[in-house]
Amino acid sequence: MINITVDDKGVVQLLKRIEQKMGNMRPVMRVIAGIMHDAVEENFEKEGRPKWKPLKKSTIKQRERKGHWPGKILQVSGQLASSVTQKATSTSAIVGTNKKYAAIHQFGGEITQAARSELFVRSRYVRGSKKTGTKRGQFKKGTKEGRGFTFRERHIVIPARPFLKLDDKTLDEIRNKLLEYVTKV
Known part of the structure; x- marks a missing residue:
């Protein structure tokens, strides 16, 4: 599982102060997890905040052939x-x-696909049935072996x-929820 750590010093210090004052922070942590989850969903919906790098033309063509374009970048x-x-x-x-x-989408990187050889064999068998008397399991005339x-x-x-990213607005919302929780107790 990929986890994102909030390195915002203000949020971390506030969490430590609150933790000292009270024992069970699970209720506010559930709210914060919900806020973070909503922010991630918004990242997918808006295709990044700030915008993600667009797809390459070759990727768009591949998606068009498969019927997945137009669509969203990571979906x-x-x-x-x-x-x-x-x-x-x-x-x-x-x-x-x-x-x-x-992880590769969150942080970026390079995938190396090893060199390989494959044998492609097209449909070359005669299909028939015992009832009709046609020959089953024979090669069609003029067919050859598979082609290698x-x-x-390739790289x-x-x-x-980054889809697991929190913007400043979300961090402010988290701070406000923490302060609201502290002032209630």
């Missing part, structure tokens, strides 16, 4: 966006995902598109 099937979960304990509010490919292809090693560069 072909919606699995990444729907995998984002939230968790709250008495000391932390956590938002993350369990998808293995989430060799692919070179795919994926730019960082």
Whole structure:
């Protein structure tokens, strides 16, 4: 699971002061986890805040061929966006995902696809049935064996598109909820 740590010193110091004053902070942590989860959903909806780097033309063409374009940048099937979960304990509010490919989208990076050889075999069998008396399991006339292809090693560069990101507005909202919780108690 990918976890994002809030490094905002003001929020961290406020959390420490509140923790000293009270024991169970689970209720406010649930609220904070919800705020963080909403912010992540908004990142997917608005395609980043600030905007993510656009897709390459080749990626858009590939998505068009498969019927997934026009669409959103990190949402072909919606699995990444729907995998984002939230968790709250008495000391932390956590938002993350369990998808293995989430890290490459969050932080960016390079994928190296190894060189390989493949054998492509087209449909070349005669289909028939015992009832009609046609020959089953034979090759069609004029067909040959499969055709081999060799692919070179290739490098795919994926730019960082941080979806587990909190903007200043969200951090202010978290601070306000913490202050509201402290003043209630």
